Amino acid sequence: MQALAAQPESRSGNSFDARFYAVDGRPVADVSDVRMVAASPAALVAGRDVSDGLVYAVHWEPRERRAPSPPRTGDVVILADRGGVGARLGELLAAQGERVVTVLADRIDGASPDGWKALMSELGDRRCKAIVQLRALDATPAALDDARGAGDLGLALAASCGSTLHLIQAIADAGWPEPPRLWLVTRGAQPAPGTVRTNPAQAPLWGLGATLALEHAELACVRLDLDPAAPANDDRELRALAAELQAADDEAQIAYRGGVRHVARLARHTGHALAPIAGQPFRIRASAYGALENLSLQPVARRAPGPRQVEIEVAAASLNFKDVLHTLGLLREHSERAGIARAVDQPLGFECAGTVVAVGEGVAGIAAGDAVVASGQSCLASHVTTDVELVARKPAALSFAQAAALPTVFSTAIHALRRLARLQRGERVLIHAAAGGVGQAALQIALGLGAEVFATASPGKWAHLTAQGVRCAMSSRTLDFADQVMAATGGQGVHVVLNSLTGEFIPKSLGVLAPGGRYVEIGKLDVWDADRVARLRPDVAYHVFDLADAARYAPGLSASLLAETVAGFEAGSF
Ligand SMILES: NC(=O)c1ccc[n+]([C@@H]2O[C@H](COP(=O)([O-])OP(=O)(O)OC[C@H]3O[C@@H](n4cnc5c(N)ncnc54)[C@H](OP(=O)(O)O)[C@@H]3O)[C@@H](O)[C@H]2O)c1
Structure with missing residues (x-):
């Protein structure tokens, strides 16, 4: 098939008819009344649900190369790119004892059939076992960025698809009794795992390769996509490519990413709204408050790091209780006071771990490629740009x-516990909801300080808490804990309470504090003010804080807490 002619005049508004022509100019197909409707990127992402379970999609699976099969004899013909991959591949294969014919890019005008026909007659009776087409590699992302319009893109396509088409026709005309295997090599043409940006100028060659696999099965065409993130002149990549040519595996679609070989497999497409689109940066947001079903992926543009910032490719982000509260709209007033008017503007995810992909001016000690853990805004995302003070190296x-x-x-x-309550060795502390995230961290810190821990949790978690060293595990859903604490301490109570529970749990917890005790409130709902606490227990020191708010008023606080956390893990204390 040669061309497509759109006939906008044949329809009104945003619809058109299209006609497809064969190479000789014969019309071969008509498509009528193609309608165009504007869609927002968010709607397109959400629309993926429609296909749930009905269609199959290509998934990339890691798979090792098989051991080389008995080698075929014959020459390897390399149709070299201008970037030097072909030339270096030729040298490597020759050094390994292969007979190689390297055809430099300038030698043949790929856009014309004649050059390829001449090459085939030059090869004559030589037995060729492989033809490796590397010309698509010249359509680099930089060349694409420089492209001044569809014309330049067309030239890139002519260099890859056009030249391959003429090449295949020349191979078919040559009538080799034992045709060579055809290798189509691209870089970043496929959204294999870890691809940050696909290269649309090289992707069409994969389409042509799919047709070739059906129409010219004798060429056993292999499409191989090199890693767009591989360093220039990467020897490891070159050796892998040479090994592929020699292994002659059955795989027809291969992609290398980060040194890992992936192969394409069809798998049932789940169409889940939270399935990322490879290569498309995204973040998770709620379209409206009230239900977790309102969460969806939203395409976003990545943000280059400013001075003293780093950009992280997120490998894992954690979900906090506050994310759930935000999504359900229970902190809506708090958000509105902070100037966040709509659910969709509420950042979700406060922390992540991943790999640094870029650093801004003035960043020292952290570099691209470092595995890190970080706090930031909107960490439920593919990429996060955050202040370097909030980033630490991930404990190995x-x-x-x-x-x-x-x-x-x-x-x-x-x-x-350490900064506000100043918990001391030998003191007693009541940790509410001790099986939750903060509770588990608090438990380790309290035990590490040498305190005696009383804890609440659902009954199913008590055995776990006592195995961790809790002296007395009690219910987090009834008020029985108050009597139990007083009984277990001979009526003396505890020195410190760490609370996040609501309602009657608050006065009951204040009631179990020893005279002059410290009460730390970390809850978000039903939080008492200091006057109300003082009316009930004027003797206790009352601390209430929100970490994000506290960090705003105390520069350096988040950084020092993160450093202390990481140091604790590095030292094996947590
Ligand atoms: N102030 C701050 O800066 C700050 C920072 C982080 C977290 N927080 C707050 O600290 C609390 C704990 O956070 P987290 O991240 O540790 O949460 P989490 O991991 O989800 O744990 C919360 C725990 O609360 C317990 N719980 C007791 N009553 C509950 C109820 N009625 N509904 C649901 N759970 C109940 C649950 O354990 P059981 O089933 O065992 O009872 C659950 O494991 C939250 O209120 C959060 O907002 C505050």
């Missing part, structure tokens, strides 16, 4: 998922 012993769960809960617990 922790996975990305484990590390992502640390900053908020440990910073809260450290601030509450």
Whole structure:
């Protein structure tokens, strides 16, 4: 098929008819009344749900290369790119004992059939086992950025698809009794895992390759997509490419990313609204308050780091209780006071772990490629740009998922127990909801300080808490804890309470404090003010804080809490 002619005049408004022509100019297909409707990117993402379970999609699976099969004999013909991959591949294969014919890019005008026909007659009776087409590699992202319009893109397509089409026709005309295997090599043409940006100028060659696989099965065409993030002149990549040519595996679609070989497989498309589109940066937001179903992925533009900022490609982000409260709209007034008028503007996710992809001016000690853990705004996203003070190297012993769960809960617990309550060795502390995120961090800190811990949780979690060293595990859903604490302490109560529970739990918890005790409130709902507390217990020191608000008024607080958290893990204290 050669061309497509749109006939906008044949319809009104945003619809048109289209006609497809064969190479010889014969019309081969008509499509009538194609209608165009404007769609927002968000609607397109949400629309993926429609296909749920009905269609299959290409998924990329890691798969090792098979051991080389008995080698075919014959020459390897390399149709080299201008960037030097072909030339270096030729040298490597020759050094490995292969007979190589390298055809430099300038030698043949790919856009004309004649050059390819001449090459085939030059090869004559030589036995070719592989033809490696690397010309698409010249349509680099930089060339694409420089393209001044559809004309330039057309030239890039002529260099890759056009030249491949003429090449195939020349191979078919050559009538080799044992045709060579055809390799189409691209870079970043496919959205394999880890692809930040796909290259649309090279992608059409994969379409042509799919047709070739059906119409010229004798060429056993392999499409191989190199890593767009690979460093220039990457020897590892070159060796992998050479090994692929020699292995002659059955895989027809291969993509390398980060040194990992992936192969394409069809899998049932789940169409879940929260399934990311490879290569498209996104963030998770609620379209309206009230239900977790309102969460969806929204395409966003990545933000280049400013001075003293870093950009992180997120590998894992954690979900906090506050994210749920925000999504349900329970903190709506709080958000509105902060100038966030709509649910969709409410950032979600306060922390993540991932790999630094860019650093701004004045950043020292953290560099691109570092595995880090960080706090930031809108961390439920593919990428986050945040202040370098809120970024720390990920403790090596922790996975990305484990590390992502640390900053908020440990910073809260450290601030509450070490900084505000100044919990001491030998003191007694009541930790409410001790099986939750902050509760578990607080438990480790309190035990590490040598305190005696009383804790509440749902009954199913009590055994776990006592195994962790809790002296007395009690219910977080009834008020029985108050009598139990007083009984277990001979009526003396505890020195410190860490609370996030509401309603009657608050006065009951104040009631179990020993004279002059410290009460730290971290809850978000039903929070008492200091006067109300003082009316009931004028003797206690009452601390209430929100970590995000506290950080706004105390520069350096978040950084020091994060550093203390990471140091605790590095030292094995947590
Ligand atoms: N002030 C701050 O800066 C700050 C920072 C972080 C977190 N927080 C607050 O600290 C609290 C805990 O946060 P988190 O991230 O640790 O949450 P989490 O991991 O979800 O844990 C919350 C725990 O609360 C317990 N709970 C007791 N009564 C509950 C009820 N009626 N509904 C739901 N859960 C109930 C649950 O354990 P059981 O089933 O065992 O009772 C649950 O494990 C939240 O209120 C959060 O907003 C405050």
